[in-house]
Amino acid sequence: MSAPILDVQNVTMRFGGIVANRNVSFSVERGAITALIGPNGAGKTTIFDCITGFYRASEGRILLNGRGTSEDIGALITRPITGGSHLVTRAGIARTFQNIRLFKEMSVIENLLVAQHLATRNNLLSGVFRTRAYRNAEAEAVDRAYYWLGQMSLVEDANHLAGELPYGRQRRLEIARAMCTSPKLICLDEPAAGLNPSETKDLSDVIRRLCADHDLSVLVIEHDMGLVMRIANHIVVLDHGEVISDGTPESVTNDPAVIAAYLGVS
Ligand code: ATP
Numbered sequence: 001m002s003a004p005i006l007d008v009q010n011v012t013m014r015f016g017g018i019v020a021n022r023n024v025s026f027s028v029e030r031g032a033i034t035a036l037i038g039p040n041g042a043g044k045t046t047i048f049d050c051i052t053g054f055y056r057a058s059e060g061r062i063l064l065n066g067r068g069t070s071e072d073i074g075a076l077i078t079r080p081i082t083g084g085s086h087l088v089t090r091a092g093i094a095r096t097f098q099n100i101r102l103f104k105e106m107s108v109i110e111n112l113l114v115a116q117h118l119a120t121r122n123n124l125l126s127g128v129f130r131t132r133a134y135r136n137a138e139a140e141a142v143d144r145a146y147y148w149l150g151q152m153s154l155v156e157d158a159n160h161l162a163g164e165l166p167y168g169r170q171r172r173l174e175i176a177r178a179m180c181t182s183p184k185l186i187c188l189d190e191p192a193a194g195l196n197p198s199e200t201k202d203l204s205d206v207i208r209r210l211c212a213d214h215d216l217s218v219l220v221i222e223h224d225m226g227l228v229m230r231i232a233n234h235i236v237v238l239d240h241g242e243v244i245s246d247g248t249p250e251s252v253t254n255d256p257a258v259i260a261a262y263l264g265v266s
Pocket of ligand 1: 015018019020038039040041042043044045046047098
């Protein structure tokens with residue numbers, strides 16, 4: 001079996017006296033869909049924030065193995081909050097958010113172009129304008145944006161304001177924006193939140209297709225167990241900041257520790 005795309009090793013995250021994650025270890029296999037589940041407040045989003053460079057973990061290491069050599073995500077995080085996240089994006093990790101974070105006053109297509117400006121090492125915004133290289137890079141960015149709008153069935157919305165799209169389309173736009181940065185790993189934080197059953201079913205198909213057709217590995221936080229069971233190859237369960245179960249969907253859902261955590265039995 002090939003090395004995992006992501007290896008989270010003994011990560012602890014403290015906020016003052018609050019321990020949001022304690023000694024968390026798990027890995028994400030290349031080309032697979034891994035679901036991260038657990039009750040409210042279990043520490044799921046916090047571990048995402050460590051993986052995607054919003055926080056530097058208090059302890060432990062997070063290794064991205066997408067370039068053949070391991071890359072320590074912590075070492076990419078030079079400043080807290082957004083300072084490190086662009087570097088993590090450039091290393092090949094993209095994410096979406098539990099509460100949609102689009103540039104709502106910009107058009108749909110502009111959202112995708114801005115994401116590429118932030119993710120590209122040869123930052124287009126700081127490039128020398130009117131050079132051929134700049135124009136080529138810009139044309140490629142537009143092509144890539146339209147490609148992902150097509151994949152997410154959003155082409156007709158290209159010039160609409162992002163904030164005026166119906167909610168389900170905003171969710172798809174967030175995925176398109178993440179995919180525009182050509183990630184190796186995408187981290188989806190509750191992508192089905194607020195979607196109706198039909199939109200959730202479509203989302204399952206979209207996630208599976210992304211994984212199969214685009215050499216992508218997926219880490220997804222989700223409360224909708226129907227979606228999790230439809231798409232996940234592997235499930236990691238957090239409770240009170242710690243991993244309490246890790247394995248196939250079948251083994252995890254039959255694990256007495258998981259049943260107890262969800263039913264509130266100790
Ligand atoms: P949910 O399913 O409700 O989104 P979660 O599993 O994603 O929850 P987190 O949001 O990671 O859980 O929160 C884990 C714990 O860490 C909670 O007790 C939360 O209050 C705490 N926490 C998270 N972020 C901070 C912060 N910036 N400062 C202090 N405490 C925090």
